Amino acid sequence: MLIASLAVAGQARAQTVTSEKPDSVSVSIYRAPDRSADEALELGWLQGYALITETRTVMIPEGRGVIRFEGVAGRILPESAIVTGLPAGVREKNLDADLLSEHSLYARSLNRPVTIRRTVAGKVTEQRAIIRSGPDGAAIFETADGFVAANCGGGDAIVYDGVPAGLAAKPTLSIETESPRAGRVTVTLSYLAWGFDWQANYVATMRSGGKSADLFAWVTLANGDVTGFDDAQAMVIAGKPNREDGEEPVAPRAEPLIFRCFAVPIDVITADDVGALPAPAPMMAEALQRVRGVSMNEMDIV
DSSP, X not given: OHHHHHHHHHHHSOEEEEEOSOSEEEEEXXXXXXXXXXXXXXXXXXXXXXXXXXXXXXXXXSEEEEEEEEXXXXXXXXXXXXXXXXXXXXXXXXXXXXXXXXXXXXXXXXXXXXXXXXXXXXXXXXXXXXXOXXXXXXXXXXXXXXXXXXXXXXXXEXXXXXXXXXXXXXXXXXXXXXXXXXXEEEEEEEEEEEEEEEEEEEEEEEOTTSSOEEEEEEEEEEEOSSOXXXXXXXXXXXXXXXXXXXXXXXXXXOOOOOOOOOSSOGGGOOHHHHTTSOOOOGGGHHHHTTOOOOOSSOOEEO
């Protein structure tokens, strides 16, 4: 019975295939619908859309599989994605929104073992520890000697054993497939993404006599996304897509890791100082009472 159960579980487990980049890509940009023709591009807040079409060559696994399309637009609307060319239909589409960064790496490593590398007076030492605090406060670790606070930038660094599952270095769209056979196929991925815009400008130079003119024009394409589209075929469209859902998606962000550290030992902080400290999680209250003073700089990440 145990052997049979393991065999069934093995068959049900989906194989993962990663497509790192498209073979070719085209981008059709729609103007921001509420921006008039005489308004300049607002580069810090682009409200137009783009229809992005990518061609990719992927190896489809037999049975259940997960295909990861890396390098899609960070502001993709996942529900708009259409994949053609697969031997079977798409089961599910998901945007892997958590990008790899110092912040997300630390957050995903909560309660996991790491190595603290300390440099004191030119001497480097390493100590195994477990992260016991989140990324938005003081860096608290549990070691064989008890709870300690990392010296945020004063010679301390965190060395991770690896990258936790689920973190992507680039925006990634994942789809589940069900194929009767394995094989290499060429698929087309099309989707809408927001954070684009375009602007046309014209210069007319009158010829002598005033009866004719030379017209010079150019188009400026604006991309506010984290993903660039090198060598893409481009098109600009004056219309706007008909969207029923007016909510804007949250674009994946690679947030920095900045710790708020205690400038004085915990056991000598007065009541007036308490308001300036980051509120600890309940489980960390006892640990914080045993922490000694650390500096106010930033931490190195390895």
